Amino acid sequence: GDSVTQMEGPVTLSEEAFLTINCTYTATGYPSLFWYVQYPGEGLQLLLKATKADDKGSNKGFEATYRKETTSFHLEKGSVQVSDSAVYFCALSGGQAGTALIFGKGTTLSVSS
Amino acid sequence: GAVVSQHPSWVICKSGTSVKIECRSLDFQATTMFWYRQFPKQSLMLMATSNEGSKATYEQGVEKDKFLINHASLTLSTLTVTSAHPEDSSFYICSARDRGPKNIQYFGAGTRLSVL
Numbered sequence: 001g002d003s004v005t006q007m008e009g010p011v012t013l014s015e016e017a018f019l020t021i022n023c024t025y026t027a028t029g030y031p032s033l034f035w036y037v038q039y040p041g042e043g044l045q046l047l048l049k050a051t052k053a054d055d056k057g058s059n060k061g062f063e064a065t066y067r068k069e070t071t072s073f074h075l076e077k078g079s080v081q082v083s084d085s086a087v088y089f090c091a092l093s094g095g096q097a098g099t100a101l102i103f104g105k106g107t108t109l110s111v112s113s
Numbered sequence: 114g115a116v117v118s119q120h121p122s123w124v125i126c127k128s129g130t131s132v133k134i135e136c137r138s139l140d141f142q143a144t145t146m147f148w149y150r151q152f153p154k155q156s157l158m159l160m161a162t163s164n165e166g167s168k169a170t171y172e173q174g175v176e177k178d179k180f181l182i183n184h185a186s187l188t189l190s191t192l193t194v195t196s197a198h199p200e201d202s203s204f205y206i207c208s209a210r211d212r213g214p215k216n217i218q219y220f221g222a223g224t225r226l227s228v229l
Contacts (some may be wrong), residue, residue, distance in 0.1 A: 043220040
């Protein structure tokens with residue numbers, strides 16, 4: 001079945017460091033890909049999405065490109081801030097999953113000043 | 114952005130009792146709502162998909178008689194954990210999908226259930 005694998009955390013960075021969180025997926029068909037962020041004590045929020053190959057989703061300085069050839073959707077940010085500290089989830093929908101979201105395990109990011 | 118309210122945020126109950134969790138879409142209509150369960154340091158696992166006015170569709174391995182889902186209106190879905198036991202202790206999260214073309218899911222803040 002469909003699945004999402006993302007890098008284990010926690011990821012600990014200093015402010016203004018470069019961030020990469022790897023995400024790969026397995027799915028039939030042509031899924032849409034998402035990154036969700038969960039700040040402490042809050043619900044998941046959609047960070048960015050891409051619906052087809054080579055699409056780049058971007059928001060708040062974060063970017064991810066839908067790479068069908070490598071089945072990847074890595075999250076990147078050039079300069080992280082303390083306020084980016086949160087748990088990041090990679091997810092897909094479509095394919096076998098239908099409209100439901102299939103999530104990765106989540107990666108905790110901790111940014112210190 | 115769209116807001117999904119989930120209540121309560123934390124509940125502690127005795128073994129054998131039932132607990133109801135509410136999920137409301139506050140400023141949009143949601144024909145479909147989803148219920149997830151999250152174990153510590155684990156991913157969100159889809160439990161069931163709830164469509165307004167019809168029976169919920171449960172994922173394999175989820176007991177429909179233990180986890181009762183009702184989606185009575187376009188803005189409210191409830192999950193009732195019946196005869197809860199300590200192994201049901203977990204973090205339960207709902208999401209609501211808007212009816213528009215963007216097909217985006219909006220998430221509640223989650224409910225932490227602790228069964229003693």
